[in-house]
Amino acid sequence: MNHDTRRLPxxxxxxxxxWVVTRGSGPPLVLLHGNGEDHHVFDGMVPALGAGRTLIGIDSRAHGRSPRGDGPLRIATMADDVAHVLDLLDLPSVDVLGxxxxxxxxxxxxxxxxxxIRRLVVVGANLFPAGMSRTMRxxxxxxxxxxxxxxxVVPRLRVPAERFALMVHDPCLDPADLARVDIPTLVVAGERDVVRPEHxxxxxxxxxxARTAVLSGVGHMIPVQAPDRLSALVTAFLAEGPSDETSAGTAGTTRANP
Structure with a gap:
Protein backbone atom coordinates (compact mmCIF):
# COMPACT_ATOMS: atom_id res chain seq x y z
CA MET A 1 0.00 0.00 0.00
CA ASN A 2 1.23 3.51 -0.83
CA HIS A 3 2.09 5.45 2.32
CA ASP A 4 3.61 8.42 0.51
CA THR A 5 2.20 11.40 2.37
CA ARG A 6 4.52 14.07 0.98
CA ARG A 7 1.61 15.93 -0.62
CA LEU A 8 -0.23 16.36 2.67
CA PRO A 9 -0.57 19.92 3.96
CA TRP A 19 -9.82 21.87 4.28
CA VAL A 20 -7.43 19.15 5.41
CA VAL A 21 -5.27 18.92 8.55
CA THR A 22 -2.55 16.35 9.21
CA ARG A 23 -0.48 15.08 12.08
CA GLY A 24 2.13 12.35 12.55
CA SER A 25 3.72 9.89 10.14
CA GLY A 26 3.03 6.35 8.99
CA PRO A 27 0.02 4.66 7.38
CA PRO A 28 -2.75 7.21 6.74
CA LEU A 29 -5.99 7.24 8.73
CA VAL A 30 -8.69 9.59 7.45
CA LEU A 31 -11.01 11.11 10.07
CA LEU A 32 -14.52 12.20 9.02
CA HIS A 33 -16.60 14.23 11.49
CA GLY A 34 -20.35 14.55 12.03
CA ASN A 35 -23.04 17.09 11.20
CA GLY A 36 -22.31 20.64 12.37
CA GLU A 37 -18.80 19.71 13.53
CA ASP A 38 -15.27 19.75 12.14
CA HIS A 39 -12.13 17.66 12.57
CA HIS A 40 -11.72 18.88 16.15
CA VAL A 41 -14.35 16.38 17.35
CA PHE A 42 -11.52 13.83 17.30
CA ASP A 43 -9.08 15.92 19.35
CA GLY A 44 -9.38 13.67 22.40
CA MET A 45 -8.42 10.65 20.30
CA VAL A 46 -5.41 12.15 18.52
CA PRO A 47 -2.70 11.15 21.04
CA ALA A 48 -3.68 7.47 20.94
CA LEU A 49 -4.64 7.21 17.27
CA GLY A 50 -1.60 9.17 16.06
CA ALA A 51 1.00 6.73 17.40
CA GLY A 52 2.71 5.45 14.25
CA ARG A 53 0.07 6.85 11.91
CA THR A 54 -0.58 9.90 9.76
CA LEU A 55 -3.91 11.33 10.85
CA ILE A 56 -5.78 13.16 8.09
CA GLY A 57 -8.67 15.24 9.39
CA ILE A 58 -11.04 16.45 6.69
CA ASP A 59 -13.66 19.17 7.15
CA SER A 60 -16.70 18.26 5.05
CA ARG A 61 -18.08 20.89 2.68
CA ALA A 62 -19.97 23.66 4.50
CA HIS A 63 -18.31 22.58 7.76
CA GLY A 64 -15.28 23.91 9.60
CA ARG A 65 -12.97 25.73 7.21
CA SER A 66 -14.25 24.02 4.06
CA PRO A 67 -16.35 26.17 1.70
CA ARG A 68 -19.94 25.34 0.80
CA GLY A 69 -19.06 24.69 -2.84
CA ASP A 70 -21.52 24.21 -5.67
CA GLY A 71 -24.26 21.66 -6.11
CA PRO A 72 -26.38 19.88 -3.52
CA LEU A 73 -25.30 19.39 0.08
CA ARG A 74 -25.79 15.65 0.32
CA ILE A 75 -23.97 12.77 1.98
CA ALA A 76 -23.18 11.22 -1.41
CA THR A 77 -21.68 14.51 -2.61
CA MET A 78 -19.52 14.66 0.50
CA ALA A 79 -18.26 11.14 -0.21
CA ASP A 80 -17.31 12.17 -3.74
CA ASP A 81 -15.47 15.18 -2.22
CA VAL A 82 -13.38 12.84 -0.06
CA ALA A 83 -12.52 10.64 -3.04
CA HIS A 84 -11.41 13.75 -4.95
CA VAL A 85 -9.20 14.87 -2.06
CA LEU A 86 -7.61 11.41 -1.86
CA ASP A 87 -6.88 11.61 -5.60
CA LEU A 88 -5.21 15.00 -5.16
CA LEU A 89 -3.13 13.63 -2.30
CA ASP A 90 -2.18 10.54 -4.32
CA LEU A 91 -3.56 8.21 -1.66
CA PRO A 92 -5.20 5.30 -3.51
CA SER A 93 -6.17 3.36 -0.36
CA VAL A 94 -6.53 4.53 3.25
CA ASP A 95 -8.01 3.48 6.56
CA VAL A 96 -11.10 5.53 7.43
CA LEU A 97 -12.78 6.40 10.72
CA GLY A 98 -16.13 8.14 10.29
CA ILE A 117 -10.75 2.15 1.81
CA ARG A 118 -8.43 -0.47 3.32
CA ARG A 119 -10.15 -0.80 6.70
CA LEU A 120 -13.32 0.98 7.78
CA VAL A 121 -14.64 2.04 11.18
CA VAL A 122 -18.05 3.72 11.36
CA VAL A 123 -19.32 5.15 14.64
CA GLY A 124 -22.95 6.17 15.21
CA ALA A 125 -23.78 5.84 11.51
CA ASN A 126 -27.16 5.32 9.84
CA LEU A 127 -28.26 4.28 6.36
CA PHE A 128 -31.41 6.40 6.17
CA PRO A 129 -33.18 8.89 8.45
CA ALA A 130 -35.56 6.29 9.90
CA GLY A 131 -32.52 4.63 11.44
CA MET A 132 -32.40 7.38 14.05
CA SER A 133 -34.61 7.60 17.13
CA ARG A 134 -38.02 9.24 16.85
CA THR A 135 -36.86 12.11 19.06
CA MET A 136 -33.82 12.80 16.92
CA ARG A 137 -35.89 12.76 13.74
CA VAL A 153 -34.67 36.92 5.94
CA VAL A 154 -31.27 35.97 7.39
CA PRO A 155 -29.19 34.59 4.49
CA ARG A 156 -26.35 33.37 6.72
CA LEU A 157 -28.73 30.73 8.12
CA ARG A 158 -29.05 28.98 4.75
CA VAL A 159 -26.08 26.70 5.32
CA PRO A 160 -27.18 25.68 8.84
CA ALA A 161 -30.61 24.96 7.36
CA GLU A 162 -28.98 22.74 4.75
CA ARG A 163 -27.11 20.86 7.47
CA PHE A 164 -30.39 20.16 9.27
CA ALA A 165 -31.81 19.01 5.95
CA LEU A 166 -29.22 16.22 5.96
CA MET A 167 -30.86 14.85 9.11
CA VAL A 168 -34.26 14.89 7.42
CA HIS A 169 -33.42 13.57 3.95
CA ASP A 170 -30.04 11.81 4.15
CA PRO A 171 -28.35 9.39 3.86
CA CYS A 172 -30.10 7.23 1.27
CA LEU A 173 -28.27 3.91 1.39
CA ASP A 174 -29.98 0.59 0.71
CA PRO A 175 -28.72 -2.21 2.98
CA ALA A 176 -28.28 -4.27 -0.19
CA ASP A 177 -25.66 -1.74 -1.33
CA LEU A 178 -23.49 -2.71 1.63
CA ALA A 179 -23.22 -6.31 0.42
CA ARG A 180 -20.65 -4.99 -2.09
CA VAL A 181 -18.43 -3.53 0.64
CA ASP A 182 -15.66 -6.11 0.64
CA ILE A 183 -13.38 -4.61 3.27
CA PRO A 184 -12.80 -5.30 6.98
CA THR A 185 -15.35 -3.17 8.82
CA LEU A 186 -16.06 -2.33 12.45
CA VAL A 187 -19.44 -0.81 13.31
CA VAL A 188 -19.54 1.03 16.65
CA ALA A 189 -22.46 2.60 18.53
CA GLY A 190 -23.17 3.81 22.03
CA GLU A 191 -25.55 1.95 24.30
CA ARG A 192 -27.67 5.12 24.45
CA ASP A 193 -27.07 6.21 20.87
CA VAL A 194 -29.58 8.27 18.87
CA VAL A 195 -29.22 5.59 16.20
CA ARG A 196 -31.68 2.79 16.95
CA PRO A 197 -29.94 -0.43 18.15
CA GLU A 198 -31.67 -2.56 15.52
CA HIS A 199 -30.44 -0.17 12.83
CA ALA A 210 -18.36 -6.85 9.65
CA ARG A 211 -18.18 -6.73 13.43
CA THR A 212 -20.33 -4.60 15.71
CA ALA A 213 -19.29 -3.15 19.08
CA VAL A 214 -21.65 -1.41 21.50
CA LEU A 215 -20.04 0.83 24.14
CA SER A 216 -21.94 0.58 27.39
CA GLY A 217 -22.96 3.70 29.28
CA VAL A 218 -22.28 5.99 26.31
CA GLY A 219 -24.56 8.08 24.07
CA HIS A 220 -23.98 9.26 20.53
CA MET A 221 -20.96 11.52 21.06
CA ILE A 222 -18.50 8.67 21.56
CA PRO A 223 -15.35 10.50 20.35
CA VAL A 224 -15.99 13.11 23.06
CA GLN A 225 -17.59 10.99 25.79
CA ALA A 226 -15.30 7.95 25.54
CA PRO A 227 -12.25 8.86 23.44
CA ASP A 228 -9.91 6.38 25.15
CA ARG A 229 -12.28 3.43 24.79
CA LEU A 230 -13.01 4.22 21.16
CA SER A 231 -9.31 4.77 20.40
CA ALA A 232 -8.47 1.36 21.88
CA LEU A 233 -11.11 -0.33 19.71
CA VAL A 234 -9.99 1.46 16.56
CA THR A 235 -6.27 0.92 17.16
CA ALA A 236 -6.69 -2.81 17.77
CA PHE A 237 -8.91 -3.21 14.72
CA LEU A 238 -6.61 -1.31 12.37
CA ALA A 239 -3.57 -3.27 13.59
CA GLU A 240 -5.00 -6.64 12.60
CA GLY A 241 -3.19 -8.54 9.86
CA PRO A 242 -4.38 -10.92 7.14
CA SER A 243 -4.67 -13.87 9.53
CA ASP A 244 -6.95 -11.84 11.78
CA GLU A 245 -9.11 -10.89 8.80
CA THR A 246 -9.54 -14.53 7.85
CA SER A 247 -10.55 -15.59 11.35
CA ALA A 248 -12.98 -12.66 11.61
CA GLY A 249 -15.02 -13.66 8.60
CA THR A 250 -18.25 -14.02 10.56
CA ALA A 251 -20.13 -10.96 11.69
CA GLY A 252 -20.62 -10.60 15.42
CA THR A 253 -21.63 -8.12 18.11
CA THR A 254 -19.64 -7.38 21.23
CA ARG A 255 -20.42 -5.13 24.18
CA ALA A 256 -17.51 -2.98 25.28
CA ASN A 257 -17.70 -2.19 29.00
CA PRO A 258 -15.84 0.64 30.77
Missing amino acids: APGGQVGPL FSDGGNVALELAVRHPGR AVGRIGHGLLSALSR TRLIGASIPG
Whole structure:
Protein backbone atom coordinates (compact mmCIF):
# COMPACT_ATOMS: atom_id res chain seq x y z
CA MET A 1 0.00 0.00 0.00
CA ASN A 2 1.23 3.51 -0.83
CA HIS A 3 2.09 5.45 2.32
CA ASP A 4 3.61 8.42 0.51
CA THR A 5 2.20 11.40 2.37
CA ARG A 6 4.52 14.07 0.98
CA ARG A 7 1.61 15.93 -0.62
CA LEU A 8 -0.23 16.36 2.67
CA PRO A 9 -0.57 19.92 3.96
CA ALA A 10 1.09 20.32 7.34
CA PRO A 11 -0.44 21.23 9.65
CA GLY A 12 -3.39 22.22 7.46
CA GLY A 13 -4.47 23.65 4.13
CA GLN A 14 -6.99 23.60 1.32
CA VAL A 15 -6.86 20.47 -0.84
CA GLY A 16 -9.20 20.84 -3.79
CA PRO A 17 -12.68 21.50 -2.35
CA LEU A 18 -11.93 20.76 1.31
CA TRP A 19 -9.82 21.87 4.28
CA VAL A 20 -7.43 19.15 5.41
CA VAL A 21 -5.27 18.92 8.55
CA THR A 22 -2.55 16.35 9.21
CA ARG A 23 -0.48 15.08 12.08
CA GLY A 24 2.13 12.35 12.55
CA SER A 25 3.72 9.89 10.14
CA GLY A 26 3.03 6.35 8.99
CA PRO A 27 0.02 4.66 7.38
CA PRO A 28 -2.75 7.21 6.74
CA LEU A 29 -5.99 7.24 8.73
CA VAL A 30 -8.69 9.59 7.45
CA LEU A 31 -11.01 11.11 10.07
CA LEU A 32 -14.52 12.20 9.02
CA HIS A 33 -16.60 14.23 11.49
CA GLY A 34 -20.35 14.55 12.03
CA ASN A 35 -23.04 17.09 11.20
CA GLY A 36 -22.31 20.64 12.37
CA GLU A 37 -18.80 19.71 13.53
CA ASP A 38 -15.27 19.75 12.14
CA HIS A 39 -12.13 17.66 12.57
CA HIS A 40 -11.72 18.88 16.15
CA VAL A 41 -14.35 16.38 17.35
CA PHE A 42 -11.52 13.83 17.30
CA ASP A 43 -9.08 15.92 19.35
CA GLY A 44 -9.38 13.67 22.40
CA MET A 45 -8.42 10.65 20.30
CA VAL A 46 -5.41 12.15 18.52
CA PRO A 47 -2.70 11.15 21.04
CA ALA A 48 -3.68 7.47 20.94
CA LEU A 49 -4.64 7.21 17.27
CA GLY A 50 -1.60 9.17 16.06
CA ALA A 51 1.00 6.73 17.40
CA GLY A 52 2.71 5.45 14.25
CA ARG A 53 0.07 6.85 11.91
CA THR A 54 -0.58 9.90 9.76
CA LEU A 55 -3.91 11.33 10.85
CA ILE A 56 -5.78 13.16 8.09
CA GLY A 57 -8.67 15.24 9.39
CA ILE A 58 -11.04 16.45 6.69
CA ASP A 59 -13.66 19.17 7.15
CA SER A 60 -16.70 18.26 5.05
CA ARG A 61 -18.08 20.89 2.68
CA ALA A 62 -19.97 23.66 4.50
CA HIS A 63 -18.31 22.58 7.76
CA GLY A 64 -15.28 23.91 9.60
CA ARG A 65 -12.97 25.73 7.21
CA SER A 66 -14.25 24.02 4.06
CA PRO A 67 -16.35 26.17 1.70
CA ARG A 68 -19.94 25.34 0.80
CA GLY A 69 -19.06 24.69 -2.84
CA ASP A 70 -21.52 24.21 -5.67
CA GLY A 71 -24.26 21.66 -6.11
CA PRO A 72 -26.38 19.88 -3.52
CA LEU A 73 -25.30 19.39 0.08
CA ARG A 74 -25.79 15.65 0.32
CA ILE A 75 -23.97 12.77 1.98
CA ALA A 76 -23.18 11.22 -1.41
CA THR A 77 -21.68 14.51 -2.61
CA MET A 78 -19.52 14.66 0.50
CA ALA A 79 -18.26 11.14 -0.21
CA ASP A 80 -17.31 12.17 -3.74
CA ASP A 81 -15.47 15.18 -2.22
CA VAL A 82 -13.38 12.84 -0.06
CA ALA A 83 -12.52 10.64 -3.04
CA HIS A 84 -11.41 13.75 -4.95
CA VAL A 85 -9.20 14.87 -2.06
CA LEU A 86 -7.61 11.41 -1.86
CA ASP A 87 -6.88 11.61 -5.60
CA LEU A 88 -5.21 15.00 -5.16
CA LEU A 89 -3.13 13.63 -2.30
CA ASP A 90 -2.18 10.54 -4.32
CA LEU A 91 -3.56 8.21 -1.66
CA PRO A 92 -5.20 5.30 -3.51
CA SER A 93 -6.17 3.36 -0.36
CA VAL A 94 -6.53 4.53 3.25
CA ASP A 95 -8.01 3.48 6.56
CA VAL A 96 -11.10 5.53 7.43
CA LEU A 97 -12.78 6.40 10.72
CA GLY A 98 -16.13 8.14 10.29
CA PHE A 99 -18.33 9.44 13.09
CA SER A 100 -22.08 10.15 12.77
CA ASP A 101 -22.59 11.84 9.37
CA GLY A 102 -18.89 11.16 8.82
CA GLY A 103 -19.70 7.47 9.21
CA ASN A 104 -22.47 7.90 6.65
CA VAL A 105 -20.00 9.61 4.31
CA ALA A 106 -17.56 6.74 4.84
CA LEU A 107 -20.22 4.15 3.96
CA GLU A 108 -21.10 6.10 0.80
CA LEU A 109 -17.39 6.29 -0.03
CA ALA A 110 -17.07 2.52 0.33
CA VAL A 111 -20.09 1.94 -1.93
CA ARG A 112 -19.43 4.63 -4.54
CA HIS A 113 -15.64 4.33 -4.73
CA PRO A 114 -14.64 0.68 -4.25
CA GLY A 115 -11.00 0.09 -3.40
CA ARG A 116 -10.40 3.48 -1.75
CA ILE A 117 -10.75 2.15 1.81
CA ARG A 118 -8.43 -0.47 3.32
CA ARG A 119 -10.15 -0.80 6.70
CA LEU A 120 -13.32 0.98 7.78
CA VAL A 121 -14.64 2.04 11.18
CA VAL A 122 -18.05 3.72 11.36
CA VAL A 123 -19.32 5.15 14.64
CA GLY A 124 -22.95 6.17 15.21
CA ALA A 125 -23.78 5.84 11.51
CA ASN A 126 -27.16 5.32 9.84
CA LEU A 127 -28.26 4.28 6.36
CA PHE A 128 -31.41 6.40 6.17
CA PRO A 129 -33.18 8.89 8.45
CA ALA A 130 -35.56 6.29 9.90
CA GLY A 131 -32.52 4.63 11.44
CA MET A 132 -32.40 7.38 14.05
CA SER A 133 -34.61 7.60 17.13
CA ARG A 134 -38.02 9.24 16.85
CA THR A 135 -36.86 12.11 19.06
CA MET A 136 -33.82 12.80 16.92
CA ARG A 137 -35.89 12.76 13.74
CA ALA A 138 -38.27 15.29 15.32
CA VAL A 139 -35.33 17.52 16.25
CA GLY A 140 -34.14 17.39 12.66
CA ARG A 141 -37.55 18.25 11.21
CA ILE A 142 -38.16 21.12 13.63
CA GLY A 143 -34.66 22.53 13.23
CA HIS A 144 -34.84 22.31 9.47
CA GLY A 145 -38.26 23.97 9.31
CA LEU A 146 -37.31 26.79 11.66
CA LEU A 147 -33.94 27.56 10.05
CA SER A 148 -35.40 27.31 6.53
CA ALA A 149 -38.02 29.91 7.42
CA LEU A 150 -35.52 32.23 9.11
CA SER A 151 -33.02 31.91 6.26
CA ARG A 152 -35.43 33.76 3.98
CA VAL A 153 -34.67 36.92 5.94
CA VAL A 154 -31.27 35.97 7.39
CA PRO A 155 -29.19 34.59 4.49
CA ARG A 156 -26.35 33.37 6.72
CA LEU A 157 -28.73 30.73 8.12
CA ARG A 158 -29.05 28.98 4.75
CA VAL A 159 -26.08 26.70 5.32
CA PRO A 160 -27.18 25.68 8.84
CA ALA A 161 -30.61 24.96 7.36
CA GLU A 162 -28.98 22.74 4.75
CA ARG A 163 -27.11 20.86 7.47
CA PHE A 164 -30.39 20.16 9.27
CA ALA A 165 -31.81 19.01 5.95
CA LEU A 166 -29.22 16.22 5.96
CA MET A 167 -30.86 14.85 9.11
CA VAL A 168 -34.26 14.89 7.42
CA HIS A 169 -33.42 13.57 3.95
CA ASP A 170 -30.04 11.81 4.15
CA PRO A 171 -28.35 9.39 3.86
CA CYS A 172 -30.10 7.23 1.27
CA LEU A 173 -28.27 3.91 1.39
CA ASP A 174 -29.98 0.59 0.71
CA PRO A 175 -28.72 -2.21 2.98
CA ALA A 176 -28.28 -4.27 -0.19
CA ASP A 177 -25.66 -1.74 -1.33
CA LEU A 178 -23.49 -2.71 1.63
CA ALA A 179 -23.22 -6.31 0.42
CA ARG A 180 -20.65 -4.99 -2.09
CA VAL A 181 -18.43 -3.53 0.64
CA ASP A 182 -15.66 -6.11 0.64
CA ILE A 183 -13.38 -4.61 3.27
CA PRO A 184 -12.80 -5.30 6.98
CA THR A 185 -15.35 -3.17 8.82
CA LEU A 186 -16.06 -2.33 12.45
CA VAL A 187 -19.44 -0.81 13.31
CA VAL A 188 -19.54 1.03 16.65
CA ALA A 189 -22.46 2.60 18.53
CA GLY A 190 -23.17 3.81 22.03
CA GLU A 191 -25.55 1.95 24.30
CA ARG A 192 -27.67 5.12 24.45
CA ASP A 193 -27.07 6.21 20.87
CA VAL A 194 -29.58 8.27 18.87
CA VAL A 195 -29.22 5.59 16.20
CA ARG A 196 -31.68 2.79 16.95
CA PRO A 197 -29.94 -0.43 18.15
CA GLU A 198 -31.67 -2.56 15.52
CA HIS A 199 -30.44 -0.17 12.83
CA THR A 200 -26.84 -0.47 14.02
CA ARG A 201 -27.23 -4.25 13.89
CA LEU A 202 -28.62 -3.94 10.36
CA ILE A 203 -25.51 -2.07 9.21
CA GLY A 204 -23.23 -4.70 10.72
CA ALA A 205 -25.26 -7.58 9.26
CA SER A 206 -25.35 -6.02 5.78
CA ILE A 207 -21.56 -5.75 5.37
CA PRO A 208 -19.95 -9.15 4.81
CA GLY A 209 -17.80 -10.12 7.79
CA ALA A 210 -18.36 -6.85 9.65
CA ARG A 211 -18.18 -6.73 13.43
CA THR A 212 -20.33 -4.60 15.71
CA ALA A 213 -19.29 -3.15 19.08
CA VAL A 214 -21.65 -1.41 21.50
CA LEU A 215 -20.04 0.83 24.14
CA SER A 216 -21.94 0.58 27.39
CA GLY A 217 -22.96 3.70 29.28
CA VAL A 218 -22.28 5.99 26.31
CA GLY A 219 -24.56 8.08 24.07
CA HIS A 220 -23.98 9.26 20.53
CA MET A 221 -20.96 11.52 21.06
CA ILE A 222 -18.50 8.67 21.56
CA PRO A 223 -15.35 10.50 20.35
CA VAL A 224 -15.99 13.11 23.06
CA GLN A 225 -17.59 10.99 25.79
CA ALA A 226 -15.30 7.95 25.54
CA PRO A 227 -12.25 8.86 23.44
CA ASP A 228 -9.91 6.38 25.15
CA ARG A 229 -12.28 3.43 24.79
CA LEU A 230 -13.01 4.22 21.16
CA SER A 231 -9.31 4.77 20.40
CA ALA A 232 -8.47 1.36 21.88
CA LEU A 233 -11.11 -0.33 19.71
CA VAL A 234 -9.99 1.46 16.56
CA THR A 235 -6.27 0.92 17.16
CA ALA A 236 -6.69 -2.81 17.77
CA PHE A 237 -8.91 -3.21 14.72
CA LEU A 238 -6.61 -1.31 12.37
CA ALA A 239 -3.57 -3.27 13.59
CA GLU A 240 -5.00 -6.64 12.60
CA GLY A 241 -3.19 -8.54 9.86
CA PRO A 242 -4.38 -10.92 7.14
CA SER A 243 -4.67 -13.87 9.53
CA ASP A 244 -6.95 -11.84 11.78
CA GLU A 245 -9.11 -10.89 8.80
CA THR A 246 -9.54 -14.53 7.85
CA SER A 247 -10.55 -15.59 11.35
CA ALA A 248 -12.98 -12.66 11.61
CA GLY A 249 -15.02 -13.66 8.60
CA THR A 250 -18.25 -14.02 10.56
CA ALA A 251 -20.13 -10.96 11.69
CA GLY A 252 -20.62 -10.60 15.42
CA THR A 253 -21.63 -8.12 18.11
CA THR A 254 -19.64 -7.38 21.23
CA ARG A 255 -20.42 -5.13 24.18
CA ALA A 256 -17.51 -2.98 25.28
CA ASN A 257 -17.70 -2.19 29.00
CA PRO A 258 -15.84 0.64 30.77
